[in-house]
Amino acid sequence: xxxxxxxxxxxxxxxxxxxxxxxxxxxxxxxxxxxxxxxxxxxxxxxxxxxxxxxxxxxxxxxxxxxxxxxxxxxxxxxxxxxxxxxxxxxxxxxxxxxxxxxxxxxxxxxxxxxxxxxxxxxxxxxxxxxxxxxxxxxxxxxxxxxxxxxxxxxxxxxxxxxxxxxxxxxxxxxxxxxxxxxxxxxxxxxxxxxxxxxxxxxxxxxxxxxxxxxxxxxxxxxxxxxxxxxxxxxxxxxxxxxxxxx
Amino acid sequence: xxxxxxxxxxxxxxxxxxxxxxxxxxxxxxxxxxxxxxxxxxxxxxxxxxxxxxxxxxxxxxxxxxxxxxxxxxxxxxxxxxxxxxxxxxxxxxxxxxxxxxxxxxxxxxxxxxxxxxxxxxxxxxxxxxxxxxxxxxxxxxxxxxxxxxxxxxxxxxxxxxxxxxxxxxxxxxxxxxxxxxxxxxxxxxxxxxxxxxxxxxxxxxxxxxxxxxxxxxxxxxxxxxxxxxxxxxxxxxxxxxxxxxxxxxx
Numbered sequence: 001x002x003x004x005x006x007x008x009x010x011x012x013x014x015x016x017x018x019x020x021x022x023x024x025x026x027x028x029x030x031x032x033x034x035x036x037x038x039x040x041x042x043x044x045x046x047x048x049x050x051x052x053x054x055x056x057x058x059x060x061x062x063x064x065x066x067x068x069x070x071x072x073x074x075x076x077x078x079x080x081x082x083x084x085x086x087x088x089x090x091x092x093x094x095x096x097x098x099x100x101x102x103x104x105x106x107x108x109x110x111x112x113x114x115x116x117x118x119x120x121x122x123x124x125x126x127x128x129x130x131x132x133x134x135x136x137x138x139x140x141x142x143x144x145x146x147x148x149x150x151x152x153x154x155x156x157x158x159x160x161x162x163x164x165x166x167x168x169x170x171x172x173x174x175x176x177x178x179x180x181x182x183x184x185x186x187x188x189x190x191x192x193x194x195x196x197x198x199x200x201x202x203x204x205x206x207x208x209x210x211x212x213x214x215x216x217x218x219x220x221x222x223x224x225x226x227x228x229x230x231x232x233x234x235x236x237x238x239x240x241x242x243x244x245x246x247x
Numbered sequence: 248x249x250x251x252x253x254x255x256x257x258x259x260x261x262x263x264x265x266x267x268x269x270x271x272x273x274x275x276x277x278x279x280x281x282x283x284x285x286x287x288x289x290x291x292x293x294x295x296x297x298x299x300x301x302x303x304x305x306x307x308x309x310x311x312x313x314x315x316x317x318x319x320x321x322x323x324x325x326x327x328x329x330x331x332x333x334x335x336x337x338x339x340x341x342x343x344x345x346x347x348x349x350x351x352x353x354x355x356x357x358x359x360x361x362x363x364x365x366x367x368x369x370x371x372x373x374x375x376x377x378x379x380x381x382x383x384x385x386x387x388x389x390x391x392x393x394x395x396x397x398x399x400x401x402x403x404x405x406x407x408x409x410x411x412x413x414x415x416x417x418x419x420x421x422x423x424x425x426x427x428x429x430x431x432x433x434x435x436x437x438x439x440x441x442x443x444x445x446x447x448x449x450x451x452x453x454x455x456x457x458x459x460x461x462x463x464x465x466x467x468x469x470x471x472x473x474x475x476x477x478x479x480x481x482x483x484x485x486x487x488x489x490x491x492x493x494x495x496x497x498x
Contacts, residue, residue, distance in 0.1 A: 142329075144325060144327065144329055145329050145331070147299055148323065148325065148329050149342075149346070150298075150299065151297040151298070151299065151321075151322070151323040152322075152342065152343040152346045152347070152394055153318060153319060153346055153347065154346050158346055162331075162342070162345075162346075163331070166331070166333045169333075241333075242374070243332035243333050243374060243375075243376060
């Protein structure tokens with residue numbers, strides 16, 4: 001806790017400044033104060049927690065799950081076969097230059113207001129860091145260790161399972177921690193563009209009603225959930241990888 | 248046990264060969280040290296023996312059989328311990344047996360025996376980060392032993408340790424060698440270490456590519472004592488070896 005004190009103080013200071021400015025402007029539809037937002041969050045707790053949060057979480061988890069599977073498969077394939085690496089790596093990198101927000105309406109056009117249009121945006125935004133980070137993890141395997149295993153008669157599969165997979169595990173956790181906030185952003189953007197429920201959709205609806213605090217409330221909730229998830233992952237990571245500093 | 252017959256080898260992309268028409272042999276159960284200046288190709292000999300590199304010409308035989316036709320004839324121990332940080336000590340030493348598909352029960356049994364022998368029975372459940380440098384090298388040695396090979400290739404295994412630990416590890420290694428009756432090839436650039444440990448010393452004097460290694464018998468019997476190193480003939484041997492090595496070093 002002591003280590004986190006400076007950052008807690010900084011956040012509190014910023015919130016205080018925000019509160020001061022908001023009170024000075026005194027126009028909650030332009031800049032709601034932090035206390036406005038908390039009050040609004042409380043007032044809106046039922047629709048937010050019972051309808052919109054589950055909808056967004058559904059998109060996020062489904063998108064992340066598919067991204068993890070897809071990202072891992074791609075990383076493994078590229079590591080297994082150098083020709084696949086040569087073919088896929090540039091394409092994956094190039095896919096990141098596509099402005100996701102700009103082509104998201106296309107997905108809405110294809111899949112309508114179903115969950116899949118939003119899941120697709122989430123996948124597009126998260127699978128890249130997973131695939132590339134895990135692939136780099138495989139590549140960071142020490143050559144000497146690989147050779148040592150060869151001298152023990154290891155096969156390519158042995159080397160993958162006993163050496164590359166554990167070596168890449170810390171990278172995998174980093175990738176997940178990067179992907180969680182991105183998946184939330186992806187889901188929110190997609191909902192913003194076309195949805196009937198979800199926190200992104202709710203935020204947009206409040207904007208049309210000039211309800212400043214109502215715009216912020218779902219965003220606060222989203223950030224909180226993302227932070228909570230990353231925190232849980234970090235705990236799992238620390239339990240799983242006690243040897244991280246050794247590499 | 249081991250025989251090189253006219254072996255030549257050049258690393259792909261190198262202008263100069265590493266080894267040219269090299270022949271030498273090592274007897275069963277012998278403790279052989281290979282000394283030479285750094286970069287002279289000592290480690291290349293090990294890479295050729297354990298099959299990480301293939302000779303361009305010539306043959307390498309173990310028990311009169313070409314090495315391509317046999318398996319698990321040698322076990323390699325590098326300078327760095329290369330223990331896997333995510334595996335406990337007992338899991339680390341069982342790795343070669345795991346790869347050889349030895350039944351898990353048997354692995355546990357043999358692992359425990361060897362850990363006992365190297366004096367680390369209490370550390371079975373610990374992880375590499377909990378051990379000192381000397382202990383890690385002992386674990387690495389245990390892992391090498393548990394590959395079941397009769398020929399151990401030790402590539403400067405103690406060079407990263409501090410002086411006192413190194414001296415202790417040398418005495419410890421001799422005890423292990425007498426206990427297990429393995430053939431040991433030991434690469435070092437430390438002349439004193441070579442004399443204290445080995446029965447036979449091969450010295451590489453040529454610059455690249457080297458064609459032969461001079462064979463020198465150490466006039467000492469086992470078990471050995473540090474005091475032996477102070478004997479006149481041994482001091483003389485040491486000086487002459489250092490002289491030979493210095494000639495081969497070009498600054």
